[in-house]
Amino acid sequence: MISQSNTEPVIQIPAFDVMKIREDFPILKQLIHNKPLVYLDNAATTQKPQMVIDKEKSYYEEINSNIHRGVHLLSQKSTMEYETAREKVMRFINAKYLSEIIFTKGTTDGINLIASSFGEKYVHEGDEIIISHLEHHSNIVPWQLLCQRKNALLKVIPINDDGEIIFEEFEKLITEKTKIISVVHASNSLGTINPIKEIINKAHSYNIPVLIDGAQSVQHYKIDVKELDCDFFVFSGHKLYAPTGAGVLYGKEKLLEELPPYQGGGDMISSVTFEKTTYNDLPYKFEAGTPNISGGICLGTAIDYVNSIGFDSIVAYENELSLYTENKLNGIEKLKRIGTAKNKSSVFSFVLEGIHPHDIGTILDFEGIAIRTGHHCTQPIMERFGIPATARASLAFYNTKEEVDFLTSSIKKVFEVFA
Amino acid sequence: MNSELRELYQQVILDHNKSPRNYKKLDAATHASEGRNPLCGDHLHLYLILKDGVVEDISFEGNGCAISKSSASLMTSMVKGKSTEEAEILFEKFHNLVTGKLSEDADLTDVGKLAVFQGVREFPVRVKCASLAWHTLHAALKDENKIVTTE
Structure with a gap:
């Protein structure tokens, strides 16, 4: 928010330092298959802070x-x-x-x-x-x-x-x-x-x-x-x-x-x-x-x-990260997002043309990326969209744009394996 | 690509995933069964024509990951023309192969092309993908009228 005059204090959302937040979550420091863990399965369960x-x-x-x-x-x-x-x-x-x-x-x-x-x-x-x-x-x-x-x-x-x-x-x-x-x-x-x-x-x-x-x-x-x-x-x-x-x-x-x-x-x-x-x-x-x-x-x-941390900061950061993720995923050819509601949380379900979600999950795992694949305990939704399963990336406030970039480039690798 | 991953997604597997063999419904089937992996969403129908204890024809239809689909495709190619006993013996060998129960230097000649599934043993969660078609075949041969799951 912009203040009316220079003398009034500027009211703004507290600065959100994601790298500092990540320090609070010890599990995020580990390597998976020799690559830094990119944890994008937050809708299944979130990681725990040191506190x-x-x-x-x-x-x-x-x-x-x-x-x-x-x-x-x-x-x-x-x-x-x-x-x-x-x-x-x-x-x-x-x-x-x-x-x-x-x-x-x-x-x-x-x-x-x-x-x-x-x-x-x-x-x-x-x-x-x-x-x-x-x-x-x-x-x-x-x-x-x-x-x-x-x-x-x-x-x-x-x-x-x-x-x-x-x-x-x-x-x-x-x-x-x-x-x-x-x-x-x-x-x-x-x-x-x-x-x-x-x-x-x-x-x-x-x-x-x-x-x-x-x-x-x-x-x-x-x-x-x-x-x-x-x-x-x-x-x-x-x-x-x-x-x-x-x-x-x-x-x-x-x-x-x-x-x-x-x-x-x-x-x-x-x-x-x-x-x-x-x-x-x-x-x-x-x-x-x-x-x-x-x-x-x-x-x-x-x-x-x-x-x-405060919900104002959490919402602002997660909204920004979600928008970034949405744009990145939308830019991938042969990727179809499932669930495109106007009002949406930071959960992204998608399918890749000709590749089963399970194979996506295994290949991304080798890049250190944890996503969920399957029907997510919502079989009626899968049936509604005529698909057996989706791959799902779900974000939390400790995720970064760099991780989303890495997800995007790794999805391209999945296509290469199945080319 | 990582070597374990390359071992899992071998060219033969990718090829059978892309162009599965015997992928159709057999209208004259004498035996049929259905297999599901509820957690992954793998789902297949298996059709057989059994005559005098021999698999005269076999086919499948369904949805699944590359491992489950190529496994079904290769299985149908392998058991066509075999007796039901030979098919069951092959199932046992296949199961030992994907669960890592065979020794490193085991003779793989009698499993033929199925050897490409050896890489699955490094991926315990994918064993059920590879073996779904075989469990479904086993049920069809036993004439068990039920839906098979490997969960």
């Missing part, structure tokens, strides 16, 4: 103990750190209450929790559930299982050739039998960003709750669940620079309070007799058993790390 790795280590070296149980000092310490992480998550997505933050194993676990618990209470024979054609299998199968159990109907919002949902078709799918709408924020295989605000507004005009799968958005965009007004929001820690095995389900307090428990066990109860059990308050009602304590704590540390 997070150190936290995991110090947790086990210094405070490991079970939470919410012991009167001893270590248990108090681990409980406090775990609950502090919950607070960090709450502020990170701007939730209203701590009770709205449920720790899970990850996105899949969060969706299964809602499909099971919400489905048990509110979905009955003949009812309908709406998802989109862009969903990951994890936002398809739990709903299918529910529909089979309840004899309900799963309806799918179609997409156009650019990989964008057709909003008018979505509106037509809503009926008085629609009980919940569950859609992805950013597609993991095409990168499409769904108009979730519009979807939520439309759904709410019919009093239908909405679950947003934020697995691929929470690391790239500032999420504000209050502003979005979504009813449920799920994401995984490991795609947000934290370890695997810990994630979050956000739910509006009022909705969560009315839902039955998902799993039974320790920690989720307030008293148990053989005749009757009363359940614990939120969020513990949905957290049966010893959780991934270090995972939750490290998720808090990863949030600290992301906050220290």
